[in-house]
Amino acid sequence: MEVPERLGWWRDRAGGVAWLESLPRLAEECAEHWSLRLGEPFGQGHVSLTVPVALSDGGQAVLKLNFPEEESASEADALIHWRGEGAVRLLELDRERNALLIERADPGTSLWEVGDDEEAILIAASVMARLWLRPPPDGHRFRLLAGEAERWTAQPRSDWEALGRPFEQRLVDAAAAAAGELAGSLAKLAVCHQDLQGSNVLKAQREPWLAIDPKPIVAEPAFDVASLLRDRRWSIDRAIIQRRLDLLAAELDLERDRMQGWGVVHALHWGVGSDKIEPDLVECARLLAA
Structure with missing residues (x-):
């Protein structure tokens, strides 16, 4: 198996080289353990290795191998919590290998293919509403927005x-x-997705659209729209963001000011790192703070 070059940036992270080199072996071990027939890796992902697979009963699924880090550690727990309502189902889990076998969304067209921005925002809103149906489970291990926000007040400034x-x-x-x-x-x-934007909402058959790739956190729903507010950020302006705020406030019954405030916080948190900034995310924070 050839590891997609888009994952190559992991070489600059501690443990990244070893993880990249282990991926073919891990995929083969999962294939043997779960009786899978491996296809060629999807080329568009740049965080995890995702591979289309055939199940022993002839069904289709996706094998996902995550880098061992905090951000992806609770992805499986979120999929279990959502029970397939608004998100792909978790079929199998191997925590030792950081491996998930998940439902394949078919045809898998991303929400970015929907050209009308208002239509796309309303589709995403309907998916979010399903993810928020159940309260967080007792004794959960998800990160808490209350604690993360305290850190986010200091880290971007530093x-x-x-x-x-x-x-x-x-x-x-x-x-x-x-x-x-x-x-x-x-x-x-x-239990919020935290990265629900066009590339993480796929057209499916079991439900019209399903979410993938959550970075789960227990938060208020107004926080969860942050990534959606800046979706397709290469082509948005202040008027588009304001229209999205109007749509989401009406559709999801959320306070506009809270969505806007969390949008600034999240854009800057993801846009400012210890060694570089992401100018487009900083610009989104600027548009939201205007």
Whole structure:
């Protein structure tokens, strides 16, 4: 099996080279353990190895191998919690190998293929609403927004300082203020996807659209729209974001100001790292904070 080149950036992470080299072996071990016939890896993913597989009964599924890190550790738990309502089903799990066997969304066309922005936003909203149906389970191990937000008030500022203040301070101040204020008044909590945007919503048959690749966190629903607000960020402007806020507030009965505030916080958290910034995410924070 040839590992897609899009995963090559893991070589710069601690343990990344060893993980990349282990992927063919891990895939073969999973194939033997679960009686799978492996296809060629999907080429578009850049975080995990995903491989179409045939099951012993002739059905189709996807084998997913995650890098061993905190962000992906609870993906399987979220899929179990959602029970296939709005998201692909988890068929098998091997925590030791960080391997998931998941339902294959067929035909698997991404929401990015829907050209009308309003239609795409409403489709995504309908998927989100299904994911939020059940309260977080007792004794869960998901990360908590209340705790993460406290860290997010300090980390972007520290990284921004270390990088030489590459953009205006008002964005850092706005994100810190929003995180502090919103985290202290969280509404009803749900197991949130955190990265529900066009590439992670696929056309399917069991349900019209299904979510994939969650980065789960227990949060209020107003937080979970952050990635969607900046979806297709290469082609959005302030008017598009404002229209999305209007649509989501009406469709999901969410407070506009809370969605907007979390949007600033999340864009800056994902856009400012210890060694670089993502200019398009910083621009999204700028548009949301305007």
